[in-house]
Amino acid sequence: MNISAQRQRTIQLVFIVSAVILVLKVAHLQLLDDSFRRRADATTIDKLTVYPPRGLVYDRNGRLIVNNEAMYDLMVTFSQLDLKTMNIPKFCQLLQITEDEFHLRLKKDWKSGKFSRSVPFVFDKKLSIEKYALLQESLYEFPGFFVQVRNIRGYPYHAGAHVLGYINEVDPRDIERSKGLYESGDYIGAAGIESEYESYMRGEKGTISLLKDNLGRIEGRYMNGAFDTAAVPGHDLISSIDIDLQTYGEYLMQNKTGSIVAIEPKTGQILCMISAPTYDPNLLAMTQGRGAIFSQLLTDTLKPFFDRTVMAKYPPGSIFKTVVSLIGLQEGTLNPDRGIGCNGGYFYAGRLYKCHHHAHVSNVVDAIANSCNTYYFNEFRNEIDKFGFANSGQGLDMFAEYCRQFGLGVPLGIDYPNESSGNIPTTKYYDKIYPKNLGGWRSPTIMSVGIGQGETQLTTLQMANLAACIANGGYWYSPHLAKEFRDGTPIPARFYERHDVKIDPRYFALVQEGMAQCVIRGTARIAQVPGIQVCGKTGTSQNPHGEDHSVFFAFAPKENPKIAIAVYVENAGWGASYAAPIAGLMIERMMNDTIATARKPVEERMVNANLISKFRKPDKIQVQAKPRPGNEPPNPDDVPSDVPDTQPTLGVTTGNGQRKR
Numbered sequence: 001m002n003i004s005a006q007r008q009r010t011i012q013l014v015f016i017v018s019a020v021i022l023v024l025k026v027a028h029l030q031l032l033d034d035s036f037r038r039r040a041d042a043t044t045i046d047k048l049t050v051y052p053p054r055g056l057v058y059d060r061n062g063r064l065i066v067n068n069e070a071m072y073d074l075m076v077t078f079s080q081l082d083l084k085t086m087n088i089p090k091f092c093q094l095l096q097i098t099e100d101e102f103h104l105r106l107k108k109d110w111k112s113g114k115f116s117r118s119v120p121f122v123f124d125k126k127l128s129i130e131k132y133a134l135l136q137e138s139l140y141e142f143p144g145f146f147v148q149v150r151n152i153r154g155y156p157y158h159a160g161a162h163v164l165g166y167i168n169e170v171d172p173r174d175i176e177r178s179k180g181l182y183e184s185g186d187y188i189g190a191a192g193i194e195s196e197y198e199s200y201m202r203g204e205k206g207t208i209s210l211l212k213d214n215l216g217r218i219e220g221r222y223m224n225g226a227f228d229t230a231a232v233p234g235h236d237l238i239s240s241i242d243i244d245l246q247t248y249g250e251y252l253m254q255n256k257t258g259s260i261v262a263i264e265p266k267t268g269q270i271l272c273m274i275s276a277p278t279y280d281p282n283l284l285a286m287t288q289g290r291g292a293i294f295s296q297l298l299t300d301t302l303k304p305f306f307d308r309t310v311m312a313k314y315p316p317g318s319i320f321k322t323v324v325s326l327i328g329l330q331e332g333t334l335n336p337d338r339g340i341g342c343n344g345g346y347f348y349a350g351r352l353y354k355c356h357h358h359a360h361v362s363n364v365v366d367a368i369a370n371s372c373n374t375y376y377f378n379e380f381r382n383e384i385d386k387f388g389f390a391n392s393g394q395g396l397d398m399f400a401e402y403c404r405q406f407g408l409g410v411p412l413g414i415d416y417p418n419e420s421s422g423n424i425p426t427t428k429y430y431d432k433i434y435p436k437n438l439g440g441w442r443s444p445t446i447m448s449v450g451i452g453q454g455e456t457q458l459t460t461l462q463m464a465n466l467a468a469c470i471a472n473g474g475y476w477y478s479p480h481l482a483k484e485f486r487d488g489t490p491i492p493a494r495f496y497e498r499h500d501v502k503i504d505p506r507y508f509a510l511v512q513e514g515m516a517q518c519v520i521r522g523t524a525r526i527a528q529v530p531g532i533q534v535c536g537k538t539g540t541s542q543n544p545h546g547e548d549h550s551v552f553f554a555f556a557p558k559e560n561p562k563i564a565i566a567v568y569v570e571n572a573g574w575g576a577s578y579a580a581p582i583a584g585l586m587i588e589r590m591m592n593d594t595i596a597t598a599r600k601p602v603e604e605r606m607v608n609a610n611l612i613s614k615f616r617k618p619d620k621i622q623v624q625a626k627p628r629p630g631n632e633p634p635n636p637d638d639v640p641s642d643v644p645d646t647q648p649t650l651g652v653t654t655g656n657g658q659r660k661r
Helices: 002-032 035-044 088-095 099-106 129-141 172-178 192-196 243-252 290-299 317-331 364-370 373-384 389-405 427-433 443-451 460-472 505-520 579-592 597-608
Strands: 045-050 064-076 121-127 145-154 167-169 187-189 206-212 218-221 237-239 258-264 269-276 345-348 351-354 475-477 482-485 498-500 535-541 549-556 563-569
Touching: 064 129, 088 099, 088 129, 099 121, 121 129, 121 145, 129 145, 187 192, 243 258, 243 269, 243 579, 243 597, 258 460, 258 579, 317 364, 317 373, 317 389, 317 443, 317 460, 317 505, 317 535, 317 549, 364 505, 373 389, 373 443, 389 427, 389 443, 460 475, 460 505, 460 549, 460 563, 505 535, 505 549, 535 579, 549 579, 563 579, 579 597
Parallel strands: none
Antiparallel strands: 045 206, 064 121, 064 145, 167 187, 206 218, 237 482, 258 269, 258 563, 345 351, 475 498, 535 549, 549 563
16 A cells, blocks of 8 residues: 555656646746747748948048948849749849859858858849849849848048058958857958948948748838847048148159158147058959959059058168257267267278268257268267166167157057057167177167167158157157047047157257258258248168168147158158158148149159159059149149259268168
């Protein structure tokens, strides 16, 4: 009896436990697990992605410089096709494809999981407006096909290719890194501003829910659109770029290799950023034929994709003498009133390190104005040997620390990809090159650094930022391309942080005056601008592979400066030959909005100079920006024959084989 009762209770317990498990499973399926509902929805509801318009880009004066233009993708849902009744020849004729190509595009690996017969996929990308118009009239005849509108970029000013960047279709790596944010077919900023501010400008995708019947045919909006979500447009960016100045700079730099960067000193906002050679940014819009153009640009021997403003590392040449002056004045190794007799060069250990011919140097202002190599060989050695001739390392590291305060040898933190840090050599660097067991190094070994040669390397951006720092009297803000967002979204806070150089402002005043005199009576007279006091410094950077590079940096006006600029023209000779006149024209264009009649011959000479023809002629796709109306070069018949030319001092070879100014 007891055994029977126990067996009965056991059976009852099993039934109760089983019932509880079944109830819990039903509750889970009904309340928690939505997989069955999603499967049902998948057979009856189509989710159509609505792509948001990317944020627009304006220049600092409110001009629209990057817009959105409609593009059309032809989509198809395989399960909705009736290939037996479809008029395939007519469809192919509308798209201008063959019937074999038609069937090939529909052939997918359904087992791979990448495609589904009930999920739309792209049949034809980037339809032209003409093809779309023809197709749209007859699209009702082809159930299963529909057109999805996308936005591609357009560039009204045909300028700023590097700085504005471009968009690409995401690749598998982009999709994997995004952790679900992007999916196949999405576009992503791939360069320039488009890349740096992708998270701000991409917007948020929306969806439209479409109801299907039992045969998979679209019947209309599901629940009258109750479950649709609107696409959220990206943030509109007001950039710091002055598109007129950008366009004019590209106009001057046509048929040249090099870069220009201009900065507003008081804010760090970048006014223009030009890498040459360049190309029309519309060439890389997401249209048919883009792939071939991209490949041609990628294999171009002049490397138009290489952004020389932030990626190229150049010896700065004599513009670096301003840094040597400031450090020496602060450290007490340079008496501002000290003069020097330069007899054609600097003598050391029975060897002559040549200098070019110039007037007597009576003080630091004269030294900057006349760019005396002898003066700066001597002064740089004084700074490196401040703690003793045998303790050059301590002096060099002190020097390098000041350089870092100027933003030299370190990234400046620009809101732009691929920024190089340049190179300011340190004790550790030279100890590797000149091991102590082989004699080591001393100040004479590295004194070419004092005139901006040797291992010193800067980007054009760093040179422009250095000019801005000197213009401000000892402080700078990280250069940036974002001025503000139109909806009030703040730009990164780091662009409001002031960076101070630990050098007395009175010494900056001396260097400013030296740069002013360099333009008034020194090596940079060609950079003079009517009515504007320009402060600048020329440089000639040694190029062991050919013609030297032309360098110039400046700010203007001297009081309350509005622009700091650096120009670097490769294979162009003296700083006063091309870099200085180009910078002068850029300053004049910004400050006066026009070029004076007397300066038109200089402009014409810069525009017409072809400094790359010796390497090869530019490819047809390297479309250069055009100037605004009214700024075309003058008619050669109107130019007087006695055009004023530059007045550079002669370049000579120093003892270490370097030509300097």
